[in-house]
Amino acid sequence: xxxxxxxxxxxxxxxxxxxxxxxxxxxxxxxxxxxxxxxxxxxxxxxxxxxxxxxxxxxxxxxxxxxxxxxxxxxxxxxxxxxxxxxxxxxxxxxxxxxxxxxxxxxxxxxxxxxxxxxxxxxxxxxxxxxxxxxxxxxxxxxxxxxxxxxxxxxxxxxxxxxxxxxxxxxxxxxxxxxxxxxxxxxxxxxxxxxxxxxxxxxxxxxxxxxxxxxxxxxxxxxxxxxxxxxxxxxxxxxxxxxxxxxxxxxxxxxxxxxxxxxxxxxxxxxxxxxxxxxxxxxxxxxxxxxxxxxxxxxxxxxxxxxxxxxxxxxxxxxxxxxxxxxxxxxxxxxxxxxxxxxxxxxxxxxxxxxxxxxxxxxxxxxxxxxxxxxxxxxxxxxxxxxxxxxxxxxxxxxxxxxxxxxxxxxxxxxxxxxxxxxxxxxxxxxxxxxxxxxxxxxxxxxxxxxxxxxxxxxxxxxxxxxxxxxxxxxxxxxxxxxxxxxxxxxxxxxxxxxxxxxxxxxxxxxxxxxxxxxxxxxxxxxxxxxxxxxxxxxxxxxxxxxxxxxx
Amino acid sequence: xxxxxxxxxxxxxxxxxxxxxxxxxxxxxxxxxxxxxxxxxxxxxxxxxxxxxxxxxxxxxxxxxxxxxxxxxxxxxxxxxxxxxxxxxxxxxxxxxxxxxxxxxxxxxxxxxxxxxxxxxxxxxxxxxxxxxxxxxxxxxxxxxxxxxxxxxxxxxxxxxxxxx
Numbered sequence: 001x002x003x004x005x006x007x008x009x010x011x012x013x014x015x016x017x018x019x020x021x022x023x024x025x026x027x028x029x030x031x032x033x034x035x036x037x038x039x040x041x042x043x044x045x046x047x048x049x050x051x052x053x054x055x056x057x058x059x060x061x062x063x064x065x066x067x068x069x070x071x072x073x074x075x076x077x078x079x080x081x082x083x084x085x086x087x088x089x090x091x092x093x094x095x096x097x098x099x100x101x102x103x104x105x106x107x108x109x110x111x112x113x114x115x116x117x118x119x120x121x122x123x124x125x126x127x128x129x130x131x132x133x134x135x136x137x138x139x140x141x142x143x144x145x146x147x148x149x150x151x152x153x154x155x156x157x158x159x160x161x162x163x164x165x166x167x168x169x170x171x172x173x174x175x176x177x178x179x180x181x182x183x184x185x186x187x188x189x190x191x192x193x194x195x196x197x198x199x200x201x202x203x204x205x206x207x208x209x210x211x212x213x214x215x216x217x218x219x220x221x222x223x224x225x226x227x228x229x230x231x232x233x234x235x236x237x238x239x240x241x242x243x244x245x246x247x248x249x250x251x252x253x254x255x256x257x258x259x260x261x262x263x264x265x266x267x268x269x270x271x272x273x274x275x276x277x278x279x280x281x282x283x284x285x286x287x288x289x290x291x292x293x294x295x296x297x298x299x300x301x302x303x304x305x306x307x308x309x310x311x312x313x314x315x316x317x318x319x320x321x322x323x324x325x326x327x328x329x330x331x332x333x334x335x336x337x338x339x340x341x342x343x344x345x346x347x348x349x350x351x352x353x354x355x356x357x358x359x360x361x362x363x364x365x366x367x368x369x370x371x372x373x374x375x376x377x378x379x380x381x382x383x384x385x386x387x388x389x390x391x392x393x394x395x396x397x398x399x400x401x402x403x404x405x406x407x408x409x410x411x412x413x414x415x416x417x418x419x420x421x422x423x424x425x426x427x428x429x430x431x432x433x434x435x436x437x438x439x440x441x442x443x444x445x446x447x448x449x450x451x452x453x454x455x456x457x458x459x460x461x462x463x464x465x466x467x468x469x470x471x472x473x474x475x476x477x478x479x480x481x482x483x484x485x486x487x488x489x490x491x492x493x494x495x496x497x498x499x500x501x502x503x504x505x506x507x508x509x510x511x512x513x514x515x516x517x518x519x520x521x522x523x524x525x526x527x528x529x530x531x532x533x534x535x536x537x538x539x540x541x542x543x544x545x546x547x548x549x550x551x552x
Numbered sequence: 553x554x555x556x557x558x559x560x561x562x563x564x565x566x567x568x569x570x571x572x573x574x575x576x577x578x579x580x581x582x583x584x585x586x587x588x589x590x591x592x593x594x595x596x597x598x599x600x601x602x603x604x605x606x607x608x609x610x611x612x613x614x615x616x617x618x619x620x621x622x623x624x625x626x627x628x629x630x631x632x633x634x635x636x637x638x639x640x641x642x643x644x645x646x647x648x649x650x651x652x653x654x655x656x657x658x659x660x661x662x663x664x665x666x667x668x669x670x671x672x673x674x675x676x677x678x679x680x681x682x683x684x685x686x687x688x689x690x691x692x693x694x695x696x697x698x699x700x701x702x703x704x705x706x707x708x709x710x711x712x713x714x715x716x717x
Contacts, residue, residue, distance in 0.1 A: 007700050007712060014698045021693075022667065031667075038637050039667055121637065151702045151712070157674035158646050158705065161639030227711075239615075239643050273651060278704045278711060285713040 001062050001370060002147045002292040004112045011154065012114045019043050020102035027099065042160070044090075044118030045101060046422075053420065054093045054101060055118040056108060060128045060146040061089035061373040065360035068371060070111045072356035078104055083356065085341060085349040087413060087464055088125050088167070089373040090118055094420050121249075122160050123153035123234070126168045129177045130374035133293060134382045136330045140189045140197060142172035144290040145226070148281065152227050159234045163241035164249035166234070167206070170199075179375070179491035181205045181214045182467055184251045185233060190220060197223045203233060203263065204255030207461035211497045212252040215260035217267065223286070225271075227279045232271035236263070296368040296383060301333020304386040311390050318393055320442065321404040326389070327380075335386050337367075339379040339401035340411065344436040346400075347429045348414040349377030358399045366392050376413055378406065408445045409453055409518070410436045413464055417457030417474065418481070424457030426474025426481035431455055431510050438511035439518075448518055451531045454489075467491035469532050470517060471498040472510070483510055487517065487543055488535045499540050502548055516546045555688050557669075557680040558657070560695060562688045565681070567607060567628060569661065580604060586630050586659075589614050600625060609661060612640045616647055623654045628679075633662035642675045649676035649706035669694035676706035 004012075019039075026036040040046075044055035056071070063071075071091055075083045078100050084092040096104060108114055117124055126149045128142040129135060149168060153159075159166075169183040180186025186202035198220040205214025221229050237251045255263045312319035327336040339359065342348050351359070359379060363371045366388060367381035374380060379401075384392060396402040405411045412435065415421065417428030432455055439445055454468030458475075465471030467489040475482050482504035489498030505513050518531075520543050525534045535543070554565040567584045574591055576598055584605035592599060592608050599606055607628030608619065616629075623629070629648060631641035641660070648654040659679035660672050669680060669691055682688050704711040 005716070007716060010700050011698065011702070014700075018697045035636075035665060035667075148713075154702055155671070155698070156703055157671035157701075158642045159639065160671050161637050161642070161668075235643050239640055243638060243640075278709055278714060282713065288713075288716075 001064060002059075002143075002289065008151075009109075009112070012109045012112070012116070015114060015116060016102065016105045016109050019105060023098065023102050038120055038161070042117055042120035042122055043101075043105075044115035045098070046119065051095045052098050052101070053416075054096050054104065054115060055086065056091045056093070056113060056115050057118045057125050058090050058113075058373055059125060059150050060132070060143055061130055061375075062143065063371055063373070064111075065363040065369045065371070067111045067113055068356050068360040068363065070107060070113065072353040072360070074104055074107060075353040075356065081354075082350050082352045084347070084416065085351065085373045085377045085379065087375050087377060087415070087462060088118075089127055089130075089375055090125055091373070092416070094416070116154055119165075121162045121164050121166075123156065123162075123166045123168065126150060126153070126170060127178060127183075127375060128170045129173055130372045130376075130378075130380050131177065131327055131336055131382065132172060132372075133295075134329050134331075134334070134336050135173050135175075135177075136328055137174035138172055138330070139174070139191065140172040141290075141293050142170040142178075142189065143293045144286060145170055145172075145187070145189075145223075147289050147292070148226070148286070149230070152230065152279075156234075158231075159238055162234070162238055163243045164246065164251075166237075166251065168230075176491075176493040176495075179464075179467065179495070181495035182207055182211070182464075182491055183214065185230070186214050187226075192220055199223065199226060201229065201233075203267075204252040204260065205495075206250050206252045207464055207466050208250065209247050209459045209461075210250075210252065211461070211466035212256065213495050213497065214252075215255060215263075217260055217264035224281050225275060227281060228274050228277060229267070229271055231274060231279060232267045235270055236266045240266075295331075298331050298334065298383070299385070301331070301385065301387070303332050304389075308386060308389065315390075317404070318390060320446065321393055321402055322389070323446075324404045324406045324408060325402070329383070331383075333386050335384050335389060336380055336382045337384050337389070337392065337396075338374070338406045339381065339396060340403040340405055341378050341401070342405055342411050342436075343400055343403040344410065344440065345433060347416070347419075348412050348432055351379070355399055355401070359401075362392070362395060362399075376406075376411065378411070404442070405445065407450050407452075409439050409448055409451050409514075410445060411452075412436070413452070413454040413468070415456050415462035417455070417463075421457060421462075423460055424474060425459075425476040426457050426483065427507070428455045428457040428463060428472075428474055431472060431474075431483060431507060434507075434511050435514050438515060448522065449530060452489075452491075453514070464491065465489075466497050467495065468498060469535070470514065475504055477504065481507060483507065485513055485517070485547070487540065488532065490532055501540065501544050513547055517543050520546050554681065554684070556659075557682070557688050557691065559678055560692070562692065567605070569609065569630065569681075572611075584627075586628055589618065592619070592625075596622070596625070607657075607659075610641070610644065612638050616644045616652070620652050623648075623652055623656075626656055628657040628659055629654065630659040630661045630681075631677075633660060633664055636663045636665045636668050642671065645672070645676035646706055666691040666694045670697050674701065674705045674707045 188200040201218040202214035418424040456463035456465040484504040486498035586607035609630035
């Protein structure tokens with residue numbers, strides 16, 4: 001993974017001092033709350049329902065075991081002994097004291113971590129595939145490009161006060177596990193006929209109040225021009241994006257208002273002026289960054305299909321877990337393993353300090369000392385030897401990471417919701433738990449198969465409900481918490497937005513509602529169909545009919 | 553008298569910033585004036601004929617392209633921040649310096665606060681009229697907050713990746 005040199009280290013250490021002084025001035029009354037707010041937000045610090053929430057950046061989800069141990073230490077020393085993995089692959093603490101935040105940042109800086117631009121109206125953490133570098137269907141490893149973008153965006157002097165937040169994602173594989181089409185900018189690695197690398201560029205996607213699937217405005221951007229093209233997009237947005245209404249300030253509104261074609265013309269006109277300038281990337285820089293993402297010292301191994309099949313036969317629990325929680329690796333004899341952070345009764349994405357220490361230890365012993373956070377709020381050990389899989393499974397069970405539900409109905413994406421977040425209209429964690437309790441029969445869950453259930457506690461959509469196959473949105477109706485249900489969303493290559501079923505439901509009805517939706521699917525599906533396939537074939541009507549039948 | 557930051561020093565303000573509804577009536581001949589864009593667009597000849605210094609100021613939504621071919625007329629271009637969270641003029645300052653080659657003073661006016669100054673000077677501002685309740689001497693510390701930067705901008709023509717040892 002990327003290792004800071006003296007320049008990178010200097011910049012984050014300067015940042016710690018800067019924020020220490022800003023916090024001191026705020027506490028001394030020299031900075032008003034209003035003046036401090038954007039400063040603390042650009043440092044990932046929210047004032048929440050009970051305490052500040054601090055969001056730590058995990059660039060493209062990748063962490064060393066040393067960094068994981070530091071997160072565990074901070075959870076222990078400054079929080080209530082746990083951390084939360086967010087849908088942007090970052091780490092959140094819900095209980096630090098404001099006065100402690102400069103010290104937390106100083107500790108993070110010792111392991112090359114920070115919380116720069118994890119919130120606020122600026123360029124946020126660039127996300128990518130949790131299987132980057134190991135997936136069989138990879139065209140390029142997207143991580144060097146994420147790091148190049150991280151450096152370009154860190155304290156970019158022209159773009160620190162954009163109209164609204166700005167999220168970039170990069171996909172380097174055939175399958176889109178990154179949801180690039182629902183990002184402000186989505187980049188997809190492509191090769192032209194001459195075999196040269198470039199990026200297909202989508203803009204104006206996003207969730208939130210007005211969900212939009214992005215538009216591709218450039219089919220082949222040569223890699224050398226990546227940063228100048230990003231500068232051009234951001235400059236057009238910074239100058240012409242709406243600032244009069246924060247709900248209409250995302251780039252998607254500008255792209256829509258201008259039309260994607262006109263927006264593309266503006267970007268191209270701006271780009272023509274700056275293309276080939278000093279920001280043009282050099283082969284030397286790409287090589288320098290890429291050198292940090294070369295393959296680890298893989299052994300020459302062979303796939304263990306027969307041995308694993310024998311273990312499956314003897315241990316049905318292992319077989320189930322292997323089916324759901326492992327992912328094929330490009331190297332023979334290796335496999336990627338997903339640690340489920342979604343056991344029933346635990347807030348989705350929460351990990352304790354002890355579990356974090358355990359993950360660091362497992363990463364050291366099984367996976368070259370690295371782990372990855374996924375936007376589905378799980379943790380991945382990407383480079384496990386197949387011959388060690390059974391032993392690892394045993395250890396994961398001890399630590400509560402072996403729930404065999406990755407990609408199943410109970411692998412719910414869920415924001416912290418009204419239990420913690422001051423923006424939320426409704427709680428989301430208890431809804432997730434009630435659904436997990438209702439669907440506690442593993443056979444049934446496996447029979448239902450691949451399905452994404454996403455829950456957001458408000459229309460800011462941190463739980464990505466618009467792109468869940470089933471999406472749940474917490475709404476406020478006259479001071480009461482209700483839940484709106486939508487179906488048919490997808491964040492994959494065939495991205496689509498979910499359709500709202502109809503009037504919202506009370507919290508206690510939610511397990512029944514989900515149960516009815518699933519029953520319609522099970523009754524109507526053909527042998528090969530996933531939930532999404534069936535929905536796309538039969539449409540929303542049969543689901544609507546069943547769910548609201550009692551009201552007729 | 554207001555004190556402003558110019559080229560890293562706190563100095564007495566000698567220019568007069570004229571409000572948006574200013575007309576030619578009673579305009580001083582000898583004072584150094586920063587006039588609103590609309591007045592310049594309406595009366596360029598009258599303003600050029602004066603003996604005093606001339607500057608122009610732009611609202612956050614006004615585009616520098618309107619006067620990009622007339623920049624030689626101004627000793628000062630002041631860019632107004634209605635709120636410190638409105639970053640539009642960061643692009644304006646950058647374009648003034650790098651695209652339109654403006655060499656005169658680029659001044660930040662309006663809701664100008666210490667914690668934005670580092671990035672403002674990076675994109676091309678060299679003068680800062682802080683909000684009146686703020687101490688410009690204290691704000692000078694902002695320029696030393698970072699000892700290294702990643703991007704090329706108006707202060708640093710080469711991005712870090714072309715400068716790394």
